[in-house]
Amino acid sequence: MSLALYSLHMAFTVWSYPTRILFGAGSAAESGREAKNFVSRRVLLVTDEGVVRAGLARLVEASLAESGLESRTFAGLSSNPTEAEVEAGAAAYRDAGAEGVIAVGGGAAMDVAKLIVVRSQVDRSFEELDDALGGDRFIPKVLPPVIAIPTTAGTGSEIGRAAVLTVASTGAKTVIFAPSMLPKVAILDPELSLSLPSGPTAATGFDALTHCLEAYLAKGDHPMADGIALMGLELIARDLPRVYGNGRDIEARGGMLKAAMMGAASFQKGLGACHSLSHPLSAELGIHHGLANALCLPAVVDFNEQVVPERVRRAGAIFGADPGAGGCGRALRQLRTKLGMPGGLSAVGVTREHLPRLAALALKDGCHGGNPRPCTERDFLDLYTASL
Ligand SMILES: [Fe+2]
Numbered sequence: 001m002s003l004a005l006y007s008l009h010m011a012f013t014v015w016s017y018p019t020r021i022l023f024g025a026g027s028a029a030e031s032g033r034e035a036k037n038f039v040s041r042r043v044l045l046v047t048d049e050g051v052v053r054a055g056l057a058r059l060v061e062a063s064l065a066e067s068g069l070e071s072r073t074f075a076g077l078s079s080n081p082t083e084a085e086v087e088a089g090a091a092a093y094r095d096a097g098a099e100g101v102i103a104v105g106g107g108a109a110m111d112v113a114k115l116i117v118v119r120s121q122v123d124r125s126f127e128e129l130d131d132a133l134g135g136d137r138f139i140p141k142v143l144p145p146v147i148a149i150p151t152t153a154g155t156g157s158e159i160g161r162a163a164v165l166t167v168a169s170t171g172a173k174t175v176i177f178a179p180s181m182l183p184k185v186a187i188l189d190p191e192l193s194l195s196l197p198s199g200p201t202a203a204t205g206f207d208a209l210t211h212c213l214e215a216y217l218a219k220g221d222h223p224m225a226d227g228i229a230l231m232g233l234e235l236i237a238r239d240l241p242r243v244y245g246n247g248r249d250i251e252a253r254g255g256m257l258k259a260a261m262m263g264a265a266s267f268q269k270g271l272g273a274c275h276s277l278s279h280p281l282s283a284e285l286g287i288h289h290g291l292a293n294a295l296c297l298p299a300v301v302d303f304n305e306q307v308v309p310e311r312v313r314r315a316g317a318i319f320g321a322d323p324g325a326g327g328c329g330r331a332l333r334q335l336r337t338k339l340g341m342p343g344g345l346s347a348v349g350v351t352r353e354h355l356p357r358l359a360a361l362a363l364k365d366g367c368h369g370g371n372p373r374p375c376t377e378r379d380f381l382d383l384y385t386a387s388l
Helices: 027-036 049-053 056-066 083-096 107-119 198-217 223-245 250-266 273-285 289-305 309-318 327-338 352-364 366-370 377-387
Strands: 020-023 042-046 070-074 101-105 146-150 162-166 173-177 185-188
Touching: 020 027, 020 250, 027 056, 027 101, 027 146, 027 185, 042 056, 042 083, 042 107, 049 056, 049 101, 056 070, 056 101, 070 083, 083 107, 083 162, 101 107, 107 146, 107 162, 107 173, 146 250, 173 273, 185 250, 198 223, 198 250, 198 273, 198 289, 198 309, 198 366, 223 250, 223 309, 223 327, 273 289, 273 352, 273 366, 273 377, 289 309, 289 327, 289 377, 309 327, 352 377
Parallel strands: 020 185, 042 070, 042 101, 101 146, 146 185
Antiparallel strands: 162 173
């Protein structure tokens, strides 16, 4: 069954929040003790070069060693994971004789960690495992453990059951999903995000904002997701401008880590048209996922306001929006400016000539299945145009 169908194939709804989460400054030092609950000897640490340079991988390696665990580190990742990177990580996992994976990094590291444990048990191509094609039926109900330690506050992948990679044969960003891919433990340590520069801080933060807002506006009956999404938006309205202004503000960094995690908790309800617009922008033009969301979200909110005006107003009020029509979209554009982001897609190299192909790809993307207002290819073209 696909991700979208997971809660819809039955006559009743599924609400599921099972992850163990450690939060607090210094909590990364607990990673060894936590890992010891799931593995006895060896783990693979999956991270990226930036995290290694910042000394954050060393912190976790030390904790693992202290708990008597051997670790091998794999840092061959880019910001948009490819199949080749996952296969290299899977080879490192096999060579190390690892029993589980610790991810230290942003969404890419956490997603690759999940895909490595999938690959350790499944021989099929990632194209066959595509969630949109029902690939989850090939993924075992039990996988080796993943422990996720985010260093950015954006994707919330640390409590998510899905991973995204660009599949070589299709060139498309592909979602792989299975409940067994859920990390066993998420460790949210705000000290690990203190050194993230202001640009990525703003972009990843806007991804978290988009998750909360799209989940809140998504169709479906999920009061838990709605409540978590609204609280996530409150944290973001308070703390995203603070961390952008002062990256060393540990309390605000903690708030953003919570909000990012809450965004992912809430989007099990569903996402929306903004993610369908942003996925082709990243896959085709290499635009950062969070930035792509930031550039498309106001137009999507304006588009959805016709069908869910009360929800749009309520979310807008959190960002100080005026209660009139279009207020939420305007407040989001102002926030974007405050965070030093460009005012539209044309500023990042998107032209009118790109739009028909992007719109066709957006229509194929599964995320808009959750959008409260149905989207046609023409709507996607109009939404891109409004976001230029
Ligand atoms: Fe996202």
